[in-house]
Amino acid sequence: xxxxxxxxxxxxxxxxxxxxxxxxxxxxxxxxxxxxxxxxxxxxxxxxxxxxxxxxxxxxxxxxxxxxxxxxxxxxxxxxxxxxxxxxxxxxxxxxxxxxxxxxxxx
Amino acid sequence: xxxxxxxxxxxxxxxxxxxxxxxxxxxxxxxxxxxxxxxxxxxxxxxxxxxxxxxxxxxxxxxxxxxxxxxxxxxxxxxxxxxxxx
Numbered sequence: 001x002x003x004x005x006x007x008x009x010x011x012x013x014x015x016x017x018x019x020x021x022x023x024x025x026x027x028x029x030x031x032x033x034x035x036x037x038x039x040x041x042x043x044x045x046x047x048x049x050x051x052x053x054x055x056x057x058x059x060x061x062x063x064x065x066x067x068x069x070x071x072x073x074x075x076x077x078x079x080x081x082x083x084x085x086x087x088x089x090x091x092x093x094x095x096x097x098x099x100x101x102x103x104x105x106x107x
Numbered sequence: 108x109x110x111x112x113x114x115x116x117x118x119x120x121x122x123x124x125x126x127x128x129x130x131x132x133x134x135x136x137x138x139x140x141x142x143x144x145x146x147x148x149x150x151x152x153x154x155x156x157x158x159x160x161x162x163x164x165x166x167x168x169x170x171x172x173x174x175x176x177x178x179x180x181x182x183x184x185x186x187x188x189x190x191x192x193x
Binding site: 033068069070071081082083084085086087090091 | 153154157158161165168169175176177178179
């Protein structure tokens with residue numbers, strides 16, 4: 001990954017408390033897994049930003065390397081990689097996600 | 108396209124003590140739901156646990172032979188308690 005791309009992704013995950021790399025947009029997710037993440041965050045009614053990796057080839061490839069995570073979507077809270085669709089669902093069901101985003105948004 | 112038993116073998120090659128259940132979600136051989144129980148997950152967060160499994164199937168994922176892998180990971184201990192909860 002080029003330093004420029006690394007810096008672009010660093011900026012995205014650090015400048016947004018909750019950042020989602022996904023296929024499609026909040027209103028029109030283009031993949032069921034990306035849709036899961038959007039639905040969960042909408043249920044929590046928290047503000048979050050998204051990047052459509054289908055519209056940005058560099059980010060689509062770079063983000064997999066960035067967190068050694070081979071799949072999209074990817075969710076970052078306070079600059080930390082939290083997981084993809086499976087982990088988000090699990091954390092939500094355990095009530096841990098709500099806690100994590102509350103802490104992040106209050107900080 | 109990859110068979111469920113190939114997926115299981117790849118994961119066991121990476122995590123020799125693992126118990127693995129593989130379900131083909133679409134019948135198409137590229138969307139799998141996998142449950143993995145391994146003592147190597149102990150003391151690790153979910154991201155690290157999933158990364159261990161992804162590491163074992165990395166080649167199949169990067170060649171897109173597997174398009175999607177839905178993962179559930181347990182240690183022997185968390186597996187026992189999740190069964191008791193049901």
